[in-house]
Amino acid sequence: MCRQPIMRCRLRLDRENIRCMEKPAESLSSDQVGLHRWRMSDLDALERAIYESLDHLVPWMPWAADPGRQQTADFLTRKQKEWETKEAFDYAITSGSVLIGACGLMRRIGAGGLDIGYWLHPRWTGRGLATMATAALVGQGFQLAGIDRIEIHHDAANPASGAVARRLGFAEVERRQAPEGPAAPGGVGIDVIWRMSAVQWKARTAEHAEGAS
Template sequence: MLTAADELTSGPVVLRRWRRADAEVLYRVVSESLEHLSPWMAWAARGYSTADAVAYLSRTEEQWGIDYDYAIVAPGPVVAGSCSMMSRIGQGGFEIGYWVHPAHLGRGYATAAAAALTAEAFRIGADRVEIVHDLANVASGAIPRRLGFDEVDRRPPQDERSAAEAGVEVVWRLLAPGAAVV
C-alpha cells in the first residue's frame, strides 16, 4: 500500500496532516467542542487537556503510515475539526472517523472530509472503507448515506459507550471500484 498524502482538498475544506506543533490549536478546538462531542465520544466526556493534545499528536506522528489523522481546515483558514483513516478494520481496509467544531456544523465539512479520505484510501490501495456510528447519532449517519456507502451491519458497541449513544453501532461500507464483496 502507498502512503497517504500530507494534504488533501475536497470542496470547501483542506485536510492537513496533524503535527506535534499543532498542540495549542488542537487543544483549543477540542476544548471549545467538548459539550458537542461528549455525548458521542467517550474520550471527550472525560475532559481534554493540553497533555491529551500533545499525546494524541505524538501518537498520530508515530502511527503515520498505518493510520492517518488530519485537521479539517475551513476557509479562513481555521481548524474546524478532525478526521482520520484508521486501519483497525483489517488488511486492505480503513475506517473513517470525523468530528466538527459546533461553530462549523451544517456546512458540509464532515461530508467533504469523509469524501476526501475515502478517495485517498482507494488511491493508496484500500479495497474498502467503513464508517461506524452509534444509531442515535443521526447527523453522523447521514454522511455515509450521502456518499453512497451501504449499511452492512448493526452490532453492539466495540468501544466504551457515551451518554447519548443507543448502544447499537451502525456499520457502513463502500468498496473500491472493482473490489470483490467483503
C-alpha cells in the first residue's frame, strides 16, 4: 500500500507542536494527506464518505451497521468533547479539499499508552495514505506527556490494518480472543495487537533522518 519510504513523508506541524504537549496539534499535513481535528462543518463530507464506503466499512466497523445523519452529527459532537477532556484525539483525513477517511489517538489501553484507529474511503486505498496518516499520529502521540507506547488493534480477519502497522515498524505482541466475540460481521473475534515504544520510534525516526541526509 505505501510505496514511499516514511522518510519522505515530511510533516509540517503547527507551532503548538512542542515536546510534552497536553494535546496534539489540531492540524497536520504531509505531501499527500492532511489531518484536521473534527469540526461540525465536516458533517456533510463525513456523511458522504461513510455512505460511499459502507461496503468497505460494515465488515469491520460496528458503528457502520447503523449510519445516519443524526448518528454522524452525534459522533462529531462526541469527538469535540473527547478532545477537550483528552480522552481521545480524532481527525478527518483529507486529500486536497476532499475528506477521505478518519483516524484518531485514543486512551483505551491504560496509563502511558494510546491506541490508533483509522479507515479510508475505498477509492483512496492502495496509495499508502493510511500509512502516512498513521505515521503523523504516532509522531504526535509520542509528544504527549507521559506516553511511552502506542498500539494498533485489529481483528485477525482484517490483515490490511495490520499491514499499516507492519510498514511503520510496529511489532506484533499478542493475539487474544475478544471477550465478547467478533465486534463486526467480518471479524473472527481474535484481536491482533501491534506495539511501538517511544524509544523504538525515536530510533526509527533518527535512522530515517540519517538515511535522508
